[in-house]
Amino acid sequence: MNRFIFLIFIVSLIEPALAGGDLSNGHHHGSDNDGGKHWAVPYDASNRANPISTEAVSIERGRKLFLQKCASCHGATARGDGPAGKSLNPKPADLKKMSGTHPDGDFAWKIENGRGVMPAWKNILNQNQIWDLVNYIQSLSDSEKKNNPEHIDDHVH
Numbered sequence: 001m002n003r004f005i006f007l008i009f010i011v012s013l014i015e016p017a018l019a020g021g022d023l024s025n026g027h028h029h030g031s032d033n034d035g036g037k038h039w040a041v042p043y044d045a046s047n048r049a050n051p052i053s054t055e056a057v058s059i060e061r062g063r064k065l066f067l068q069k070c071a072s073c074h075g076a077t078a079r080g081d082g083p084a085g086k087s088l089n090p091k092p093a094d095l096k097k098m099s100g101t102h103p104d105g106d107f108a109w110k111i112e113n114g115r116g117v118m119p120a121w122k123n124i125l126n127q128n129q130i131w132d133l134v135n136y137i138q139s140l141s142d143s144e145k146k147n148n149p150e151h152i153d154d155h156v157h
């Protein structure tokens with residue numbers, strides 16, 4: 001039992017360092033460029049609640065932000081084909097394809113913390129803006145799968 005508590009203590013020391021750490025060193029794995037390498041997000045971060053309801057106004061705010069800040073790499077329709085992303089390895093993710101297949105908190109964490117050339121946005125955008133972006137990304141799959149704007153999907157893989 002004591003050993004168990006000690007372990008938790010160690011993990012709690014390491015966890016913030018990982019979450020806030022600079023991950024820009026050495027994420028140049030592999031030779032392929034599909035950008036689909038596993039990107040693990042801490043459980044709690046991935047499963048936290050989205051505080052901004054997925055209303056059309058939020059999705060619209062997210063869409064505008066996306067065009068300003070993200071489309072250069074991820075493409076205007078989020079297919080991962082923006083002009084600035086062409087020469088990157090890994091490639092910017094195809095967020096339209098990923099839409100609806102990851103929890104909101106998973107996207108939010110990745111946007112907050114970045115990885116490699118994907119910038120960390122948590123000191124640039126505020127929390128509401130980040131969740132607006134998440135709502136926009138999640139809306140991309142809905143429009144194709146079904147014509148029900150009220151439907152909110154939170155699939156876990």
Ligand code: HEC
Pocket residue numbers: 027035036037039066069070071072073074084085088090091092093095098107110111115116117118119121133
């Ligand atoms: C400078 C180019 C660039 C910009 C600008 C950029 N991204 Fe990215 N993004 C990337 C790259 C490259 C990856 C893949 C990183 C990896 O897998 O290591 C990525 C990955 C992601 C992922 C994770 C996808 C996955 O694999 O799980 C999300 C979510 C994301 N970006 C959202 C955004 C949002 C939202 C913005 C705007 C606020 C943005 N990105 C701006 C380059 C960019």
